[in-house]
Amino acid sequence: MAEARVVHTVDRRLGSRQLAALLTGTAGEHPGYRALAHGVRTLLLDGRIPLHTRLPAERELAAALSVSRATVTAAYDVLREGGYALSRRGAGTWTELPEGQRPSNVAAFPAGNDLIELASAAPGAPEPELMAALAAAGSMLAEHAPTPGYHPYGIPELRAAVAERFTRRGLPTLPDQILITTGAQHALSLMLSLLGRQGDRVLVENPSYPNALDAIRDAGLRAVPVPVTEDGWESDLVESSLRQTAPRIAYLVPDFQNPTGSLMPREQRVRILETARATGTWLLIDETIADIALDVPPPAPFASLAPQGVGEQVVTVGSLSKSHWGGLRIGWVRAGSRLITELATKRVPSDMATPVIEQLVALHLLRGVDDVLRERLPRLRAQRDALASSLTRHLPEWRWQLPPGGLSLWVDLGRPVASALAGAALGHGVRIEGGSRFGADPGTHEHRLRIPYVLPAELLEQAVVRLAAALAGDLRGTGEVAGRRHWVA
Numbered sequence: 001m002a003e004a005r006v007v008h009t010v011d012r013r014l015g016s017r018q019l020a021a022l023l024t025g026t027a028g029e030h031p032g033y034r035a036l037a038h039g040v041r042t043l044l045l046d047g048r049i050p051l052h053t054r055l056p057a058e059r060e061l062a063a064a065l066s067v068s069r070a071t072v073t074a075a076y077d078v079l080r081e082g083g084y085a086l087s088r089r090g091a092g093t094w095t096e097l098p099e100g101q102r103p104s105n106v107a108a109f110p111a112g113n114d115l116i117e118l119a120s121a122a123p124g125a126p127e128p129e130l131m132a133a134l135a136a137a138g139s140m141l142a143e144h145a146p147t148p149g150y151h152p153y154g155i156p157e158l159r160a161a162v163a164e165r166f167t168r169r170g171l172p173t174l175p176d177q178i179l180i181t182t183g184a185q186h187a188l189s190l191m192l193s194l195l196g197r198q199g200d201r202v203l204v205e206n207p208s209y210p211n212a213l214d215a216i217r218d219a220g221l222r223a224v225p226v227p228v229t230e231d232g233w234e235s236d237l238v239e240s241s242l243r244q245t246a247p248r249i250a251y252l253v254p255d256f257q258n259p260t261g262s263l264m265p266r267e268q269r270v271r272i273l274e275t276a277r278a279t280g281t282w283l284l285i286d287e288t289i290a291d292i293a294l295d296v297p298p299p300a301p302f303a304s305l306a307p308q309g310v311g312e313q314v315v316t317v318g319s320l321s322k323s324h325w326g327g328l329r330i331g332w333v334r335a336g337s338r339l340i341t342e343l344a345t346k347r348v349p350s351d352m353a354t355p356v357i358e359q360l361v362a363l364h365l366l367r368g369v370d371d372v373l374r375e376r377l378p379r380l381r382a383q384r385d386a387l388a389s390s391l392t393r394h395l396p397e398w399r400w401q402l403p404p405g406g407l408s409l410w411v412d413l414g415r416p417v418a419s420a421l422a423g424a425a426l427g428h429g430v431r432i433e434g435g436s437r438f439g440a441d442p443g444t445h446e447h448r449l450r451i452p453y454v455l456p457a458e459l460l461e462q463a464v465v466r467l468a469a470a471l472a473g474d475l476r477g478t479g480e481v482a483g484r485r486h487w488v489a
């Protein structure tokens with residue numbers, strides 16, 4: 001029996017001029033039908049055309065590209081044959097992905113000590129500082145031990161310290177504008193469930209941080225992807241998507257975006273703030289990676305650019321996971337104090353509060369944050385450069401740009417083999433995610449790999465050697481893992 005196929009709503013459309021502009025970079029001027037089909041497929045896999053988007057009518061696209069209508073008809077046929085498009089009489093032609101190219105189930109962790117972990121872009125803890133903070137937390141525990149220890153808003157001293165850091169970074173903040181959470185991930189899902197209702201639209205970057213995309217889906221919200229590359233965001237596209245779809249929320253990672261590493265310029269931030277004000281969209285700004293500024297001064301908080309009256313529409317989440325350690329599970333939300341009260345009420349039924357001991361450790365780590373970053377950033381810079389030179393040596397055909405900050409390279413493999421390569425890499429002792437895990441539309445970004453540089457240079461060199469060996473092997477035999485999903489951070 002043929003397997004039933006999920007029918008998707010096709011409620012996005014791509015104008016002929018918009019597609020023609022995108023195609024000039026990939027298919028060239030006046031393309032033949034094969035080049036045209038290849039161009040559309042590349043744009044889809046790269047996430048620059050969203051999945052389930054209606055393509056322009058053949059006649060319109062032919063006119064926009066100055067090619068014959070037969071060329072477009074033949075190109076659409078090629079796309080359909082390859083599984084990259086579907087058509088229905090009266091409904092037109094829309095983008096699709098071949099069945100096998102959709103991420104599906106979660107794979108178990110493979111065992112073994114020799115495995116090099118490249119699926120997480122999360123550094124280990126700064127050990128002496130963590131031990132010292134633990135000791136200091138222990139001595140402060142006496143003050144807390146006689147109390148019940150439930151703090152849905154977070155312990156007052158940590159709320160004050162987080163508020164003080166925002167203020168120091170240029171965004172005056174009071175402690176009652178801060179809620180302490182169990183990591184930024186918790187902060188994100190809390191905010192999504194507080195602000196969003198089933199079926200609401202959420203503007204997201206494509207590619208983006210996979211666990212946020214999953215949280216958006218789990219909350220029953222609909223992602224509206226806008227492309228981001230290592231060259232950044234296209235202001236016009238972000239603004240037109242905001243205006244056309246008036247999403248309830250826009251989830252953005254403006255500081256060293258995960259996975260592209262892009263840093264949003266100030267001017268673009270200001271324009272997004274203005275547009276979001278006009279469309280009544282909440283801006284959910286993820287600053288988890290903001291501290292990892294490698295080649296540029298640390299960016300000021302996004303909300304500090306908000307004019308009077310718009311600030312309330314900006315909600316910022318952050319955490320200690322990248323500046324210190326993900327294992328702490330300490331994050332926060334900064335928002336208006338009324339929203340913070342609603343949030344605290346919302347979190348109680350699920351986890352009551354974040355553990356006091358971890359908050360005390362975080363308090364001490366936060367006091368020494370500048371010292372930790374002074375040591376951490378040069379190391380990451382050196383590891384980033386080491387990874388780049390290993391790639392140049394062993395995989396010279398791969399392309400990437402050095403990001404100004406963040407924890408990973410977003411590498412273009414030149415062909416859509418990332419999932420198969422990730423599957424083969426496991427057999428060579430490297431755990432890594434294919435680019436499609438980061439696609440807002442599952443299955444896109446198949447020619448990309450996110451390679452973190454959080455490990456020492458020698459290990460990165462070994463990992464690259466293993467990836468090169470995996471690539472040189474037979475990727476066809478690994479087809480069955482193309483749909484697997486790993487845990488990533």
Ligand SMILES: Cc1ncc(COP(=O)(O)O)c(C=O)c1O
Pocket residue numbers: 121122182183184185186209253258286288289318319320321326330331488489
């Ligand atoms: C952009 C982004 N947001 C949130 C998180 C999750 O952070 P946390 O460990 O604080 O939950 C990550 C972790 O990788 C991330 O990259």
